[in-house]
Amino acid sequence: MLREWWTSRLSRTASSAARRLGYPDELAALAARPRRCKATWRPHLEATRRTLLEQGRCHGDRQGCALILGAGLLEDIPWRDLLEHFGMLRLVDAVFPLTTRRLATRQRGRLELMAHDLTGVIDALAAGRTTPIPSDRMPPALLQDVAWIASVNCLTQLPLAPVAWLLKQGSCETAAEAHGQAIIAAHLEQLTTAGPPCCLISERADRRYDRAGGILAATDYGPLLDPRLAASGARLLEAWDWLVHPPGELANGETEIRRVAAWALAIP
Numbered sequence: 001m002l003r004e005w006w007t008s009r010l011s012r013t014a015s016s017a018a019r020r021l022g023y024p025d026e027l028a029a030l031a032a033r034p035r036r037c038k039a040t041w042r043p044h045l046e047a048t049r050r051t052l053l054e055q056g057r058c059h060g061d062r063q064g065c066a067l068i069l070g071a072g073l074l075e076d077i078p079w080r081d082l083l084e085h086f087g088m089l090r091l092v093d094a095v096f097p098l099t100t101r102r103l104a105t106r107q108r109g110r111l112e113l114m115a116h117d118l119t120g121v122i123d124a125l126a127a128g129r130t131t132p133i134p135s136d137r138m139p140p141a142l143l144q145d146v147a148w149i150a151s152v153n154c155l156t157q158l159p160l161a162p163v164a165w166l167l168k169q170g171s172c173e174t175a176a177e178a179h180g181q182a183i184i185a186a187h188l189e190q191l192t193t194a195g196p197p198c199c200l201i202s203e204r205a206d207r208r209y210d211r212a213g214g215i216l217a218a219t220d221y222g223p224l225l226d227p228r229l230a231a232s233g234a235r236l237l238e239a240w241d242w243l244v245h246p247p248g249e250l251a252n253g254e255t256e257i258r259r260v261a262a263w264a265l266a267i268p
């Protein structure tokens with residue numbers, strides 16, 4: 001608990017609004033989980049790292065920069081290996097823990113941190129607006145000298161805090177959910193319009209099970225993702241299951257499995 005409190009307090013956020021919306025606390029809760037769920041998370045973390053490295057190798061540019069979106073704790077980013085193929089990694093997240101900040105200081109000139117809100121809605125939501133339009137373009141400062149982009153396990157995480165905030169402020173579920181979908185669509189648009197080749201790694205579906213293995217809840221992001229990815233000529237690289245909540249993590253013996261997929265976008 002104390003460790004989580006310090007992780008949250010010592011994190012750097014894209015803005016004070018990001019702190020108000022709870023990003024540092026989310027990051028602190030997330031930070032404890034790879035340790036707790038080491039065995040069940042390992043295949044997912046390894047698959048993500050392997051895919052990033054394969055794709056990074058294909059698009060490597062020793063004079064250029066790789067833009068890594070959703071870098072946060074760097075748990076699933078093979079940053080050391082990627083640095084063999086790029087002059088620099090630009091790491092983007094709404095919140096960075098002290099560990100990543102210290103690493104970037106030690107690797108000054110090779111790892112650059114940009115605390116940035118990819119959705120573009122956080123400040124507006126904290127200011128009381130209820131339906132800010134999500135940003136569907138990345139700012140030029142992020143894209144400068146970028147040879148390759150990777151969006152790493154963050155696409156379906158982007159709406160979580162905004163949707164939770166809207167519900168807390170009294171929005172109805174339908175409106176909040178529509179806003180969440182708009183955020184996901186806008187991020188896909190950011191990737192497909194950015195220019196450089198891009199690797200997207202994202203949850204594609206999830207299932208929550210009761211103790212006896214019966215399905216309690218299911219989300220399928222396919223209808224939201226597939227048409228947009230197909231229209232941009234995305235190529236499916238690989239897919240795997242991630243036991244994100246093994247037995248013991250959730251109340252009442254529930255478990256949750258995510259289907260994760262990796263795509264290559266805008267390959268000439």
Ligand SMILES: C[S@@+](CC[C@H](N)C(=O)[O-])C[C@H]1O[C@@H](n2cnc3c(N)ncnc32)[C@H](O)[C@@H]1O
Binds near residue numbers: 070
């Ligand atoms: C499941 S984590 C991805 C794991 C991460 N690649 C790692 O190794 O720690 C999702 C990440 O998306 C980030 N994120 C969520 N909303 C964001 C936003 N609006 N802008 C930028 N990053 C965001 C979170 O802070 C978190 O680090």
